Amino acid sequence: MKKMLALLFAISTVSVCAQTKKIDKIIKKDHSVIEATVSKISDKSIEYVFSGETLVNSLDVSQIVRIEFANGRKQNFNSAPAEAPSPKPIAESVSKSASPEVQILKPNTIAVLPAPFVNSENLSSSEEMAKFAQSDIYNKLVAKLTNIFPLVVQDVRTTNSLLRKAGIDYKNIDETPIEDLQRILGVDNILAAKVSYSLKTMQTSTGFGSTNAKVEDHKIKGTDFSSANSTTSSLYDYNVYFDFYKNTSKIYTETRSPVFKTKDAWMDSISYLLKRCPIYKK
Template sequence: MKNPKFIFVLLFMFISSISLAQEDIVHMLNGDEKKGKVTAVKSEVISFVYSGEDLEYELKKENIHKIDFASGRTEVYNQIQSTSTLPNLNSTTTAAERKNKIAVLPFKIVSNNTALTTEGMMEEVQDATASSIRKNTSQVILQDPSETNAILYENNIGEAEASKLRPAELAQLLGVEFIVLGSAKIDYTGSNSYGSSSTTYKDKENKDRKSSKSSGKENTFSSSSSLENYSTNIMIKIFNDQGKSLYNVDRTGIGTNLDKYESTISYLIKRSPWGSKRK
């Protein structure tokens, strides 16, 4: 007579293999794998339930590489970018050559005003940060932003590619000991309108009398203007060429003018490890 325990183990293994075979596997662009059941495929998202759970999630198609369905069918949504387009990250500089050098990368811009989320605005905030480092720090040598951007361009590194690289890799590629990464959240919050008027008279006598019977001539001028308001938050991170985080801060700017981000950056840089007001 066969051992009942042995039969039970075989039966359990058989049921488990069937259960696993019925799983859908969602492969994400960042390398993650999600196992469970795809319950619906919509225009921009898929509905998904993890194995052993009941809660339904929505996964954006733009973040999915492919889905291996339990039926054996595979559906590809996005190709994973070939690593051949990324730079050869073997550093061409020594630690001694990178010593005390610092580079500022273009800032990531997040805004409800799409006119601001441009390459020009990214580099404008980058330049403001570099300028503040020149004025408000000591003991570090700033790499000019034009040199930084040229190196990134030569190696086909834009915002998306830079986000996939480690801080240490970026620092070594740029030939610096420190890199500054940052983001600016700049939201348009509306506008205020202002108006004014003034009255002039043809001669002083008529002005003094202000008589309706006067033969003098009265001229009234009016003008109006509007002021656009913004809410700004700046985040700055500084890493060294070994990947160690040295500074990680954010601050909401005071005031509503668009260019108030410059004073916020100045405040944060002054309190950085080499800043004039560091503790």
């Protein structure tokens, strides 16, 4: 009887020990815990086996915060727990390949954007003319700094350099929100212009002549000559679009077509619109 009781006590002791046996704990970045026996650790992964199984499982170490072994030892992994990605400061309309930096805001500063110069008949555009128009507007503003005080004008080289770093040029500048442009350029005022035009040709002719005649022996004798010239002139039909933004709000917008049809007539329209913009003081 005593032998039977001793045997039962031994079996129950082994059973209790088996139930209370500690196993390894794998703590993941998502705060979940895997209780299993870790069998192998490498630089890239760990291998573990669940209790009562023989199947070897693998887990990338980038998913692990630490391992708490059954013997009490702990092993931490360098990778910090995953965090939610920070919101992008610039809208995705800006080129995805670019990494635009948000500039420190310079109060009371105007940035003049490249002014798209578009042929309305075939929609072709010119980078040279876009920058030429931008420079023309910039020069007109700089020449009248006393009339726009306390505002100052950002140098066009700075403006174009920041736009290029952000992947923006004269072709896609109309697609970029003003609030993004202000953060990219670090200004609180933006002047955006656009010139649309169509070209026509007109040909004119002029002529003159002379005839001298007299009668000799019942016959008409004399000289007859004439001359004609033709000239071809180009006529430009312009539409100038002018928008001014302050702190992302459009405070002035106008469209003007110059009266004259000369090649440089758009410049007169720019001057006219600048003088009527709310920033201009007489």
